[in-house]
Amino acid sequence: MSVARVRAYRRGVLAETLVALLLRLKGYRIVAQRYRSPVGEIDLVAQKGQRLVFVEVKRRKTKNDAAWTLPAKQRRRIVRAAQYWLASHPDFTSHTIAFDVVLAALGVAAAYRERISRLTRNVRCAPLPLALECAQ
DSSP, X not given: OOHHHHHHHHHHHHHHHHHHHHHHHTTOEEEEEEEEETTEEEEEEEEETTEEEEEEEEEESSHHHHHTXXXXXXXXXXXXXXXXXXXXXXXXXXXXXXXXXXXXXXHHHHHHHHHXXXXXXXXXXXXXXXXOOOOO
């Protein structure tokens, strides 16, 4: 795998991790993360009460670039993967189902990283589940 592909993969994983954290802060429970099935992939499955949400995370340089990266073919693949997930998790079939797309733009992530850097300037870094860099 090329260096550029590895970087893109890592940035995607970071975006998914940050979205999972955001959903937890909003009261959701992450039921599955990075779920792969023979028919497709789902980035996050989250639950809040009787609402079950299948979340697709798109990370691009700008918000407009991210908005145009979910063509009809990919939407169908996500729906098929969600059906596959529900078939293997029958406890959730009575829940209200929703599909959400979270658009993550580079400028927003950079501003967030800068804010974290300022907040953690005098804090010693310990291993965290998030891949955030700490200021030295």
